[in-house]
Amino acid sequence: TVAPLAAAPADDGQWLMPAKNYAATRYSAMNEITPANARNLREVFSFSLGVDKGQEAAPLVIGSTMVVVSAFPNHVFALDLAREGAPLKWQYDPKPVPAAAGVACCDVVNRGAAYADGKVVFNTLDGATIALDLATGKEVWRTQLGDIMKGESITMAPLIAGGKVLVGDSGGEFGVHGWLTALDLGTGKIAWRAYHTGPDDQALIGPQFHPFYAGDRGQNLGVKTWPSDAWRIGGGTMWGWIAYDPGTQTIFYGTGNPGPWNAQARPGDNKWTSGMFARDVNTGQARWFYQFTPHDEHDYDGINEQILLDMPFAGKMRPVIVRPERNGYFYVLDRRTGQVLSADPFGPVNSSSGVDLRTGRLMVNPAKETKLGQVVRDICPTASGAKDWNPSSFSPRTGLVYIPHENLCMDWMNLEVNYISGTPYVGAEVKMKPGPGGNRGALTAWDPVRRRPAWELPEDLPVWSGTVVTGGDLVFYGTMDGWFKAVDARTGALAWKTKLPSGIIGQPISYRGPDGHQYIAILSGVGGWAGGIVSGPLDPRDGSSALGFVQAMTDLPNRTTAGGTLHVFALAH
Amino acid sequence: TVAPLAAAPADDGQWLMPAKNYAATRYSAMNEITPANARNLREVFSFSLGVDKGQEAAPLVIGSTMVVVSAFPNHVFALDLAREGAPLKWQYDPKPVPAAAGVACCDVVNRGAAYADGKVVFNTLDGATIALDLATGKEVWRTQLGDIMKGESITMAPLIAGGKVLVGDSGGEFGVHGWLTALDLGTGKIAWRAYHTGPDDQALIGPQFHPFYAGDRGQNLGVKTWPSDAWRIGGGTMWGWIAYDPGTQTIFYGTGNPGPWNAQARPGDNKWTSGMFARDVNTGQARWFYQFTPHDEHDYDGINEQILLDMPFAGKMRPVIVRPERNGYFYVLDRRTGQVLSADPFGPVNSSSGVDLRTGRLMVNPAKETKLGQVVRDICPTASGAKDWNPSSFSPRTGLVYIPHENLCMDWMNLEVNYISGTPYVGAEVKMKPGPGGNRGALTAWDPVRRRPAWELPEDLPVWSGTVVTGGDLVFYGTMDGWFKAVDARTGALAWKTKLPSGIIGQPISYRGPDGHQYIAILSGVGGWAGGIVSGPLDPRDGSSALGFVQAMTDLPNRTTAGGTLHVFALAH
Ligand SMILES: O=C(O)c1cc(C(=O)O)c2c(n1)C(=O)C(=O)c1cc(C(=O)O)[nH]c1-2
Ligand SMILES: O=C(O)c1cc(C(=O)O)c2c(n1)C(=O)C(=O)c1cc(C(=O)O)[nH]c1-2
Incomplete structure (x- = not known):
């Protein structure tokens, strides 16, 4: 059987970090809500975030307090779950610089x-990390x-591990380091x-570094694998997920795409x-590195979620990381x-033909390599990937x-591009479209273990929300x-659905309320890369806008409106 | 027994105008939802309006289409009630001038x-009236x-009666005519x-004009009851409600406060x-006029709702208008x-001591008359009135x-004030506070008939939403x-409540869905005059801002957040 790393402790009903636990399972053991009774789910309260932009945050539940961060300008709200209607306990406005929206x-x-430790920690788009006192909402630092x-901007959720707050930057499309x-x-x-990118001392690569594959060994590869000085503006941001193994005090995370796209x-x-x-x-010193997409030509950022499992492989249990x-x-x-x-494809892929397990190297398809001034057609997956940042769960x-x-x-199509500090540094014109079958998501x-889907649900639109899975098998x-x-x-059989005010790109959670019952929470508020055509404003007539995503989403403005609301559901009881 | 004017026809389950019918009863005959089963109400769908400002509109239901207008920039959305989740049929953006928000x-x-007649008619803040084709959402005119x-701006809902669209302006605080x-x-x-205001020919006062009281008789009173030319900038707007008697082809409506406030x-x-x-x-010619508050000193706009009833009075049935x-x-x-x-007080009043039924005249309390440069304290009701625009219902x-x-x-306190076209013309500093008992609303x-409350529910905050009453006695x-x-x-006994994402200042409605069941709809989205401290931005430290309302509402930002969502409820079935 497959088990999460021990780092996923017994469920106390709280939700203290977006991934639920260090193993990042996003599994809630609560089992009051089941496929048999889910049709009795109903909204018990909702709360407006006051900003109609893409809402990607996971709400947190600490004791009887729920904490949620809005899209920019990144207001933080604490709600009192122990009181009727979950009134505000406090709110905090970080007053970020308006110009942050431009990057x-x-x-x-x-x-x-x-x-952790009495503190709510979050990041602001304009690049600050802030700790608030849970009890009062006052800034601690x-x-x-x-x-x-x-x-440089910041959009990721920090991870708190080993007494450290871990934060990465965004800006892979702006030539950041x-x-x-x-x-x-x-x-x-x-x-x-x-x-x-850059020299080993900057990359915290030293004596403890033991990469598995030969191609990752050698000095200052973060400089040598680039044209001179290009590493200085080469991206490699970290705006996604980090997992943690407390036993070995090791963090695991991936790095963003190299820039420019050209x-x-x-x-x-x-x-x-x-x-x-x-x-x-403790030190940040690298233990190992593995490169999913060397010399990435398609904006395949490596920042997705990793789940830490103990899993049988070739007849023995292995401590593994699984990662879509x-x-x-x-x-x-x-x-x-x-x-x-x-390494098995979980969606249509033609930009490569697999991973060479001997060298660990992705086998690139020369027919889909990008070219200057020439349109290469029907590359799958897109720049946004077979999946983007929105996280999976494991039961x-x-x-x-x-x-x-x-x-x-x-x-x-690749384009010439010059670097100007603080401005977009992309060098490509991209247009996206539905993949094989026409369903844009699943x-x-x-x-x-079996290395294949147990079941799959096609969705007309890209699925841009996270998932949560529960002890009630939902x-x-x-x-x-x-x-x-x-x-x-x-089975994937639909047990319940409800229509929320705006499209959903948030991270659902499941928690135990002060009354002992199971609750489900999610933010609505369409946006993100895929939904920018609604939260924009972007011009739907320019298919290449939003870095090429608009073309695949021209129907979205006819199907949803911008919003920003927290929703909480429970069984009627 | 009290009956609405025949103008309130048998209920067809639709909701074609905010007041439901020309008698303005806001009564829905639907009776599936009752005090006994209301606790089974649950949200069936919601829809984000994409703008987090005060949402005061009543949704309309025409056949199986729901139509709703957002706060500025006044987007119009048509939803298909016959399809699961009520998806968008069309949306319309009037692209109003941004500067409208400034007036x-x-x-x-x-x-x-x-x-009416295949057309959805609404007004924009920047002063346009627009008719859209219900089927397509295309502009007709x-x-x-x-x-x-x-x-001049427009915030009111038009009334369509006798083949006419009736529209009034806002701007009583800007010296409009x-x-x-x-x-x-x-x-x-x-x-x-x-x-x-102004000469009879501009006021459409002619031979048909027969006011009941002597004080309203005479030529060009709209000029003579003002210092020279002050009528030209004297306000008297019309941003509230109109009722209609089809039998006599008469409209009834009230006029706004005189300007300036001083x-x-x-x-x-x-x-x-x-x-x-x-x-x-048909002609606009006045039939009669009655002045609730001659020489208003307290911003007592007369634009509230009127309900047309046939009611026993002094032993005989009388065709009446009732009006809080x-x-x-x-x-x-x-x-x-x-x-x-x-004329009986329905809340604490000390600015006057009643209405002289012989002359029809309000008996002003000299102790609460306003003074230049001197603060007159504890005037009740406030400038916003014992009630504001948000409409009553009649069962x-x-x-x-x-x-x-x-x-x-x-x-x-009155202040000197000069008129500058298009800018605020107020001349008073006002600070509001809770009235007797401390509850700010009810x-x-x-x-x-009995001229007294049957029951009353105090509310901590001003009640700034409308009401609807149903055949199920809710x-x-x-x-x-x-x-x-x-x-x-x-009895006023609470049958059900639910917490919506933002404060409620909208107008609830009740309708029959395509499935034959009863539905209730309401917008959430706090704002309006009383809620400007949240939808603002206004500075909560300046109690006199928002024309004095902020002082009474400093706790509101700790209790709700700005929003804008349509919510629809039905019994679980
Ligand atoms: O390279 C970067 O620094 C960077 C940052 C971000 C971000 O911070 O949101 C995204 C991406 N890249 C990106 O490639 C991407 O697909 C993406 C999707 C989203 C989103 O929120 O929907 N953000 C980002
Ligand atoms: O005199 C006017 O023209 C005028 C306009 C409006 C408006 O258009 O909303 C209000 C008022 N006055 C007013 O006195 C008032 O109390 C008021 C409340 C509200 C609201 O939407 O909550 N509008 C207005």
Whole structure:
């Protein structure tokens, strides 16, 4: 059987970090709501976030307090679950610099806060990390990490592990020098920063670094795998997910795409972009690295979620990382070494033909390599990937990973591009379209042992929300036109759905309320990269706007409206 | 027994105008939902309006289409009730001039559309009336009526009666020359316009004019009751409600306050402000006028709802108008003549001591008359009235009028003021505070025959939503902190409540869905004058901002957030 790393402790009914636990299972053991009774779900309260932009955050539940962060301007609200109608306990306005909105590539989103030690910690689009006192909402510390003048913003949810707050930057489309930074949870002081391109000392690569594959060994590869100095503006941001193994005090996370998108401007493997690091949480020193997409030509950021499992492989239990990667493969990696145990496509892929398990290297399809001034057609997956940032969940009861994802292909033409600090640095014209079958999205229940889907639900629109799976064997997810759905975790059969005011790109959670009952919470509020055509404003007549996404989504403005609301559901009782 | 004017026809389950019918009863005969089963109400769908400002509109239901108008920028949405989740049929963006927001006194609200003859008609804040084809959402005609450069805006819902679209302007706090305009429903051409100050020919006062009281008789009183030329900038707008008697082809409506607020700048009765007109719908010619508040000193606009009833009075049935007026009295007027049959306070009033039924004149309390440079304290009701625009409902089953209202008092100081076209013209500093008892609002079930409340529910916050009453004997209303409530129409006992994402200042409706079941709809989205502190932005530290309302509402930002969502409820079935 497949089990989450022990780091997923017994469920106390709270939700303290977006991924629920360090193993990042997004599994809630609560089992009051089941496929048999889900039709009795009803909304028990809702709360307006006061901003109609893409709402990607996971609400947190700490004791009887719910905490939620809005899209920019990143207001934080604490609601009292112990009182009728969950009234506000406090709210906090970080007053971020308005110009920050100008350096967000993909809507002014925020993926949520994290809680530890009496503190709610979150990031602002304009590059600050802020800790608030849970009881009062007062600022405990605030540390400025990013510089919007250089194109740096922050959209990710921090992870708090080993007394550190881990924060990465955004700006892969602005020529930033991507990093992950650790702050001291108590003081907000910077403990270490690891850059994702450049010399080894900046990348925190030293004696502890033992990558599995030969191609990742050698000195200063973060410089040598780039044309001279290109690494300085080479992206490799970190705006997604981090998992943590407390036993070995190791964090696992992936890095963003190399910039610019025009890959002909940066021959070489472009390390350490579009790959995964294991690092010592205390020092930041790298333990290993694996590159999903060397010399990425298609914006295949490597920042997706990783789930830490203990899983049988070739007859023995192995400590693994499973990861539905943007380039289209479901990877199973050995957590100790970064060795690829398997890599299977979970959606249509033609930009590569698989992973060479001997070298670990992605086998690129020359026919889909991008070209200057020439449109290469029907590349699958798109720049946004077979799946984007929106996270999967894993149920120890079913052994399945519930992957919310997309099915899109694209036409791509490289363009000359010059770097100007703080402005877009892309160099490509892209147009996206529905992939094979015409359904632009799907929810796939992936069996990591059998290496194939147990079941799959096609969706007309890209599935841009996360999933949560429960002890009642329900998977919750949302659609971009506003349906919030519960499906049977074993069969995919629809158990319940309700129509929310705006499209859903948030992360559902499940928690135990002060009354002992199970609750489900989700934000509505369409946006993000895929929904920018609604939360924009963008011109739907320009198919290449929103970095090419608009073309695939021209019907969305006829199907949903911008919004921003927290919704909480429970069984009628 | 009390019955609505025959103009309230048998209920077909639709909702074609905000007041439901020409008698303006806001009574839905549907009786599936009752005090006994209301606890099974649950939200069936919701829809984001995409703008987080005060949402005051009543949704309309025409066949299986629901139509709703958002706050500025006044987007119109048509939803298909016959399809699962009520998807969008069409949406229409009038692209109003952004500067219009600068001449709205009390948030950028809109009170809804009206339907007739295949057309959805609504007004934009920047002063246009627009007819859309219900089937397609295409513009049929658009007529510019107001001029924002003069401070004219439009927030009211039009009434369609006798083939005319009736529209009034806003801008009483900007020195406008208030009017009601009739447009031809087919073409949008202006049929007539009646001004509410100035010479008789502009006021459409002619041979048919027979006011009941002597004080309203004489030539050009709209000029003579003002200092020279002050009538030209004297307000008397019309941003509220109109009722209609098809039998006599008469419309009934009231006029706004005289400007400026500093009444010492305009000695005289200031006709025809703060009073009520009966007019021939075809020609606009006045039939009678009654002035609730001559020489208004307290911003007692006369634009509230009037309900047309046939009611016993002194032993005989009389055709009446009942009207909970801003100055604090519940008036019963003879519909044929404008005679005041009774006027009883429905909340605390000290600015006057009653109505002299012989002369019809309000008996002003000299101690609460306003003074230049001197603060007069504890005037009740406030400038916003014992009730503001948000409309009451009437049930023929209970004979009661369900009045959503306020309980506030104020301190007032007159200030010198100069008129500059298109800018605020107020001349007073006002600070509001809770009235006697401390509850800032109430829902009162008023018995118009016995001239007293049947029951009353205090509310902590001003009740700024409308009410609807149903054949199932439920009254629905909302609170400014987001509770949507159903109470027993006979007793006031709470039957159900639910917490919506933002405070409620909208107008609830009840309709029959395509499946034959009863539905209840309401907008959430706090704002309006009372909620400007949330939908603002206004500075909560300046109690006199929002024309003095902020002082009474400093707790609101801790209790709700700005929003804008349509909600639809039905019994679980
Ligand atoms: O390279 C970057 O720094 C960066 C940042 C972000 C972001 O911060 O939201 C996205 C992306 N890239 C990106 O490639 C992408 O697909 C994406 C989708 C979204 C979203 O919120 O829907 N953000 C981002
Ligand atoms: O005199 C006017 O022209 C005028 C306009 C409006 C409006 O258009 O909303 C209001 C008022 N006055 C007013 O006095 C008032 O109390 C008020 C409340 C509201 C609201 O929407 O909550 N509007 C208005």
